[in-house]
Amino acid sequence: MVPFNFLVAVCLGYVAILFLVAFWAERRAAAGKDGWLRSPYIYTLSLSVYCTAWTFYGAVGYAARSGLEFLTIYLGPTAIMIGWWLLLRKLVRIGQSQRITSVADLISSRFGKSTVLGVIVTLLAVVGTTPYIALQLQSVTLSFSVFAAQSSEAWTPPSLNATALWVAGGLAAFTIIFGTRKIDSNERHHGVVMAIAVEAVVKLFALIAVGVFVVWGIAGGVGGVMERIDASPIAQWQVTNGRWIGLTFLSAAAFLCLPRMFQVLVVENADERHLSTASWAFPAYLLAMSLFVLPIAVIGLEVLPAGANPDLFVLTLPLSMGQEGLAMLSFLGGFSSATSMVIVASIALATMVSNHIVMPIWLRLQPKDVSVSGDVRSVLIVSRRASIAAVLALGYMYYVMSGGGAALAAIGLISFVGVAQFLPAMLGGIFWRGANGRGAAVGLLLGAAIWAYSLFLPSFGAGAILSEQLLAEGPWGVGWLRPQALFGIEGLDPVVHAVLWSMLLNTVTFVGVSLFTFPNALERLQGAQFINVFHLSRETKGWQASRVESEDLLIMAQRIIGGRDAQRLFADAANKQGKVGYLPDPTPEFLEKLERELAGSVGAATAHAMVGQIVGRASVSVEDLMAVADETQQMMEYSNQLEAKSDELARTARKLREANEKLTALSEQKDTFLSQISHELRTPMTSIRAFAEILQDPSLEHDDTKRYADIIFRETIRLTRLLDDLLDLSVLENGTVALDISAGDLGALIDRSISAAALTGRLTIKRNPAREVRVIETDQDRLAQVFINLIKNAEKYCDADKPELKISVRSVGDVLQVDFVDNGKGISPADSEVIFEKFSRLSDGARAGGAGLGLAICREIVLNLGGEIAYLPGQGGGAFRVSLPSRVALAAE
Amino acid sequence: MAERPKISFFLPQDGFRRRRLADAARILPVLGGILMMIPMLWGVDQGGEADPAKTSNAAVYVFCVWAGVIIAAAMLAPFLARIEDED
Amino acid sequence: MGKRVLLIEDEPNIIEAVRFILSRDGWHVDTHSDGATAMAAVAHRMPDVIILDAMLPNRSGFEILRDLRGQDDTRNLPVLMLTARGQTKDRERAEEAGVSDYMTKPFSNSDVLERVRALAGD
Known part of the structure; x- marks a missing residue:
């Protein structure tokens, strides 16, 4: 008989050893002597948190009821581990590169760091895991009760609930002490992992010890076991296909998704290469754990009384055979299974609850403008510890409220389906x-x-x-x-x-x-x-590192600032470093320069991030950056296109505006022109009409009659001339004038013009006939019209006492220049700009009858002849220059 | 000791071998899965037409397949651990 | 009668025609072809009616009219404006400037006489 106090003492001693192991591991890790702790075998053993009390005790009961079906619970994880290359490897790599802290973090982080998903996963994990924790508490208290039932009445075991409470409290203490030492939940919990590994060894050893005792101590060897199996109630294969496949799939899914499994598989993984060892070592562990399950079940069914709980065969079988030491070991195995599961599960759940529920709420409750960086550490620790306590409290409450029993025993698979x-x-x-x-x-x-x-x-x-x-x-x-x-x-x-x-x-x-x-x-x-x-996350090695980085940097830079610029930038930098080619070492100076260059295109923050990501080997892949760079380029191209389009629009708008202004100006010009024509026509007509009426007066004297008739006559001529000029101008402006080109002597042409001007003799004309002797090929009559006009103007407007007009001729290259310079006071600069416009009137009102069309006509004629006419300022009087090509035909062509 | 062979282990001509090793790592779980599905053919006691398999034999089969797969994985593991990622 | 008309016009033939028409009716006609001298003449001796051409050298008829309307003694002086540019815009401008009556060239002689008489209050 085992005294209860002894049992408690053993438990406490065992827990004390675990504390010591964990403490020792933490110390070694802190001292940097963690090489041994980082062994792949420790990692493999830590995975054994998969084997909870449910599997330690329950597997035998399961086998006693359903034969080999219990194996599905081990085959699923085996499949995952054997196939690590396909799935786990990637999961672990992601977990490490993204610093994933839990399964909730994985899913939340993958889908855009979604708070909602984190909460959903966390809640589901809590709902699925709490009954499972209750199940562990139940198994421990049940195993206590087994010893209590065997003992004398000398000691009364405390109630089962109180036992469960003590266990839960102790586990909470252990977990809080070793599970929240580090703030960064991504850091390994060396103490916890080490303790789990020790427990893994204990439970495997315990189960194998019981198995060996059963096979060789009771059944008489392998052959005897096989005979007894064939004779047992579970002698026949009775697993339905649906459950065989369904449960294997389920256990495989749960192996990946259970919060505690994710914790040890991914979060606590110190080195990806450990996976390759665990890929066979953990299935081997599982095989060893299940090897003796069937014999124990069969012998238990055979040896123990019919009503015995098969879930406790592991414990009751040695006890019934008087093997109290073995029973004790078995008890510790079950205790280990339960505690390791609860510890890891509560760490994992606490991380999830704290990170995805408590912290978001706490942060939201903070005033926005307060910097929270200083407070977060302590808040995080408190929240993590409170979460551990809360998770265990939940498990305990669930245990108490469910009342234990069969309903709880079934919770293992139910929990699996939840987390799956x-x-x-x-x-x-x-x-x-x-x-x-x-x-x-x-x-x-x-x-x-x-x-x-x-x-x-x-x-x-x-x-x-x-x-x-x-x-x-x-x-x-x-x-x-x-x-x-x-x-x-x-x-x-x-x-x-x-x-x-x-x-x-x-x-x-x-x-x-x-x-x-x-x-x-x-x-x-x-x-x-x-x-x-x-x-x-391709690991770069040795001297290649810098080249790989530089090449990546070059590729990225090319996408952002263009191939030529990027290559020149890199080649220059390489040159300065005394290297040939395009790949300089990524020295700080070069990186700074590159960053500045890139910042010009994508902005400083982005450039810094991009360069930092490539050089710092952070968790963003080069390909991702390339994708970002491509997108940036596309955006820039797009915005360039937009800019071009808006430029084009602006140009079009400007053109439209110009056209509109031109039309408005034309319309105004037309209005002005019409009103001027109206004025020029109506003025003579007013005189004509008025005098025509006056002439009807019979009392008019003869002289007056004659004078008035003369006025009418002159005004009529003025009217006719105006109409002639208008028609002339219209023809010239439209370019529809028919030129009559012929060769003629310039001097003769000037002679003709002077005589046609019909001067009154007041104006003296000075010429140099010798220079006028040259042949000009042009429309002689039209040119004469210009000259006549200019000579008449001089006569009209020259206000000198002795008006003189000097006509001089010279050749400049192919151009023939004929100047008409008088000795009057000339035209003011302001006026000289408008004198060639139709109906222009000089501001001083100097005007002698003409309608202001003469110079306009002159300009049109000269333009038609391929030359030009201009007012020459600063000649000591009114001065006009007519420039003509020597051969108008040249210009016409 | 792990560093030096890591560089020299995979010479260019080893690329083929590396890929075959990775293939093996992918095929192994499939093979194990198929072998583990064979028990489904043994049938369950459904009226005695065919005798369902004996649990003892079934256990021997399942544990042998299991052990075989573990041994195969153990043989592959050291090589796979050295393969640089390529997919 | 002996009422005075001040004619501001730059076209000699039209001056002569208007002078003839009004003199025959007994009006005393002063003529100026320039706004500045005309304003001086008005200040010197107030006419009964002013006939004003819209288009004059230097200062246009509209400006002269505005000046007249800006002075207390000539504010209500009857002004008949003549224009050769028969456009409604000119008429509007003239009315804005405060013209008393408005005629488009060419005009009939009797019309001029009637309007001048009406403006003078006869």
């Missing part, structure tokens, strides 16, 4: 770029709902939460909604049924929603980093 809901989001997240957060959230929620409705809630028993009627007939009598026969498919095992529908609908909605909605930018970036994790 993470699988689609997890796998989709690391393999499928199109997966997005909305799909993950919808899939998770639907899967969790189906799990709760079809498995979790019914597990409390008919009438507990879901009514019997609902279970039998469905809600509101809708048959196809019966929790355990969804869509009318009956006869499925409840667990397989729940796995099938929850996983199927979870996956379908996840994929479907992902296909029809669009991820945001952060999700896309995170997705790229997760899926391309192997391309980005």
